Amino acid sequence: METQGLSPAIFDSLCYVSDHRGFFGTIKNSPADFVVTEINVSGQLVTEVQTIEKSERDSPQDIITKQTINPKDAKLKGTTCEVAEFATDILEAGGRLAQTSPDVVDNCELDPCYLLYPVVDLAVQESLNQFACNVRSVWSSPVAENNLNELSLGLYPDKDERALIHSAVRQTYPFLITFTKSSELFVKPNLDYQELCQLTSEKEADAFFKFLDAKLENSRFSFNTDDCKEHRTAVHHFISKKFGKLVEAKSFSEKDTYGLLKVCITVRFREKIGSSRKRKRTEGTEKQDVYTGFTLQKDNLETLEAISYLSYSLGVLPSDFSYAGIKDKKAITYQAMVVKKVTPERLKQIEAISEKKGMTIHNIHSVKKHLHLGQLSGNHFSIIVRDIQNQNHGSSVCIQERIEEAVYNIKTKGFLNYYGPQRFGKGQNCQSHDIGLALLKEEMEKAVKLLLNPDSFEDPVNNAKQYFIETEDAKGTLALMPHYKIRERMLLRAINRFGMNNEGCVRAWLSLPHSIRIFYIHAFCSKVWNEAASYRFTLYGLKVVQGDLVVCHETANENSPVHIVTAEEEESSAYTINQVVLPMPGYSIKYPANEIGQWYSETLAKVGLQSCTFRVGSLQLNVPGCYRHILKYPHNLFYKLTFENQAKKN
Structure with missing residues (x-):
């Protein structure tokens, strides 16, 4: 499928499990064409969470709320071109290991x-x-x-x-x-x-x-x-x-x-026995943190941009917000969030303000702790692909058959589990993984300049960035930078205060929330993983070979979550490709004991990370790494094809 604004450098080595020809189409023509709904750790869509709101603590009369959010239905508008609407669940396991097998028939x-x-x-x-x-x-x-x-x-x-x-x-x-x-x-x-x-x-x-x-x-x-x-x-x-x-x-x-x-x-x-007595003993001696959970619906907003609006309205810091994952910008997204130091009553007061900024707050309720990145089961996607065409315009195969073939192959064979384009951004001269590499090498000034590096076309954002590159005048750049560019403005304010030297740039990066700082490093590690997946698939295909890393519960223990395939196990086909994982670089993972492991070593050395500890102490960043399955299978995948006034559903 066609997408707009992608860098060929990131996706020019993609491999495919199936050999079907596929079809052309465009996605994200509008935010309503791409709807993402988070699935929490209990397998619930965050739009269907049920909560209790207490009018008085320990009061028997509680306000019982049942709030099921109806995501906006993106209406199909087929003219002479065909339009396909897809819906599916893409699932993770505990935020660390992706699910590995198709449905058991x-x-x-x-x-x-x-x-x-x-x-x-x-x-x-x-x-x-x-x-x-x-x-x-x-x-x-x-x-x-x-x-x-x-x-x-x-x-x-x-x-x-x-x-x-x-x-x-x-x-x-x-x-x-x-x-x-x-x-x-x-x-x-x-x-x-x-x-x-x-x-x-x-x-x-x-x-x-x-x-x-x-x-x-x-x-x-x-x-x-x-x-x-x-x-x-x-x-x-x-x-x-x-x-x-x-x-x-x-x-x-x-x-x-x-x-x-x-x-x-x-x-x-019921509340645990003794909990109320414990509260009375500590009351007045130790102030308990207040946490409020809610479901955030945002329309065509970056996650950080939405958090910036909310934090300003509530009078708290952006770092007081926590969430399980960053969602797409050009989309309608629903995700769980927790804000610290804000009561449910206070959050309800800004509902009208947030709606003016393209956000809606649902399911407000009290919780006891913040969320962690990766604390989700997956996401449900509802995607509209427009202008559907055959790859070969002269093909006698109708587009309906092409789509049916593609959907069947994805269901039965899965797909290579690449990180998507939103992880890397749309910059022409600099992308997120470039900034992540600079941060890992602790080149703080370079990382700032990369984030503020302009693209070749003219618009207010690039004009402001060009001014900064030429002058390093942070105050003047702030006056030019549009207000919706939240992270750029946060960096510029810190540079204006602390200077454009190494210490000032460290303070500038520390002014961003931890989740944003770590995002750039994750972007670099994701680029390495994507390239490793392509190299491994090109070299070995779907065969499990000696030295591969597999998830094997019979041999795994708390100190060794993966198993290295032996020669005897390769010979006996003891494992399937569904069990093979590749590591995201970090300080606590092991690499494959075959040519793929050698590839990791050489790739990291080429960019100057041969001795990297994946800990950036000055930015309070530790990257333990994780394992990610090579293959992925969607759940509940279905589509609806619309052309002119006809429709097919499968």
Whole structure:
């Protein structure tokens, strides 16, 4: 697909898993053509988070809010050209390892959740899915005997790994329960779930048990409205009997769209015993930090630009905001955020101001801590591709067949897991990875000049940058620099104060939030990863060879998250390409023990990083590195093709 403003230097070595011809098209004609919705660590879209807002602390009367955001529907406007709208989930695992395998195909209706892929191997997934299907079959059959006892998932000595598997299984199969004997993990049918299904639908029971397992702070769960008091009483008794120590349930009345009063049962987690006494002891002696979580919707704004507006309106620093990831600028995006030192009531006061700047704030609620980069499961994308054409204009193959072939191949074969163009920027003379390299080499003045390096075309931003390069007059450049260029203005203010020397430039970089400073270094490491992926695929293709790094739970431990493939394992085809990872450079990772590892060494040496520790003490930056799977598989991928007044959906 065609994109605008990309640097050929970053993407001229791309490789492809499939050999289909594909098609041409344009994306991001407008922000509404590219909608990104973050998926939190519990697998929920951040537009569907449910929260509790307390009117008074410890008060039994709480304001229960259910806010489901409806992302703007980008309307298809097909004229003589075809338009395709795609939607899919691209998932990560704990922000560190990407999911590795396609959906397990089974005759059963169940579809294993992506949460399982990073924590158990394919054979265990298949056994677990079959066991789960058998449980469903037994429960749904009036004559079948319930002789399903338990299923072993294997030995897992590491406690943290067991915890991940417990959560992944229960979120995927809420009608199963997990338990441990010594270091061996087992699953068995959840009889409490079966009992609840006698009072509610399976859909409600699924959601309720996922809610219980997730234990999200300030979250709540509401059953469907229920006019039968006797039935509500039965549900109350069930919850109190089975989970009374963990949660409390209350009936709330609310009016529907017709003004009729409806009653529903809402469940929330109880406060831990002793927590209120602890607050009273510390009250007045130690001030507790206040954190407020919310979902930020932004339209055609950079993340830092949005944070700058919000911090100015709230009277706090940009560094008081935390988030799981930076989202695209030319797009409509929804992401979770947390702001420190701001109450929910204060945040609500600026809702009208934020909307004027292209932002909307949703799901405001209290939380206890900030977010970390990578603290998400993935993102849901809704993308419109316009002006669809065949690569060969004279081709007799219709565009519909081209798209069907492309979608099928992506679903079944996956794609190489490259970092996208937004990671590197659109600058012609300088891109984000160039700045990251300068920061790693601690060339602070060079890094500042690279960020302020103008492109060849004229506009207010490039005119201001050109003035700075010629004069190094930070104050004069500030007067010329447009107000929406937030990071440039932050640097310029610091340089105007501290000077354009090494110390002044260090202070200038420190004036930016930590997430922005580390972003540039991540951009450089991402460029290295992309090139390594292309080199490895060109050299070995889809074959797993000796020296490759693979994720292998049987051999991994807390000190060695990856395994190096041996000659015997290559010969016996012990691993698949789905398990192969490549490292993002950093101080805590290991490199492949084959030609790919040698390539990393030579590539870093060429740019002067042969002895780099990936720690920049002066900027408070530490880069441990991580591992990223070579192949990726989308989930829930579908498309809709529109041309003139006809449409096809697949």
